[in-house]
Amino acid sequence: MIKNMALGIVFLFSGFASAQNTAMTGTEAKAFVAKVSAESRQIKTLQSDFTQTKKMDFLDKSIVTQGRMSLKAPNTLNWKYTKPYQYAIVFKDNKIFINDQGKKSSVDAKSKTFEKINKLIVGSSNGQMFNDPEFTVSYFKNNGFNIAKFTPRSSQLLKYIKQIELYFPKNQSTVSQVNMLEASGDTTNIVFKNTKTNAPVPASEFSL
Structure with a gap:
């Protein structure tokens, strides 16, 4: 249950964009990765509102949730759902802290699955995921x-x-949309808005 919830959070990725995509040349890809990686290294904090849409084969309607994501370099993250329910998950100090509508718990994040979840979420914001040997x-x-x-x-x-798709608006180095296709065939889409970089984030944001 926790593992599935965490994965749903992470990737934060359903309806794939309909615009016509063309492959980048090797030169274009290299320049893109270099730009995003260099600029994202300057990000110390990142905050963004999000809307997540999850489509599941056995449901007629998509599940739509809203919330706010807060990240503090190098690897502290708060993923907080606010509508239609209250649910927060914090990655900090190799642990995952969960607040499920007032019910609090923690999980050791040193297992490979949870370690990867944390790494991928943070990596999707700072460009480091380009270097992940597992992809x-x-x-x-x-x-x-x-x-x-x-x-x-x-x-x-x-x-x-x-598969995971990260969408970067032209001339921007932070992700505005993520699509994920799960092994089950379900899809998850997250659209970020009102993104702020390097704004002060209180320590209480990462305490549940």
């Missing part, structure tokens, strides 16, 4: 976005995820 990355573009598609190499991750 094959391909790069595309359309009129509005640069797109990085990640395909897991790890058999462990392939149990849960088939």
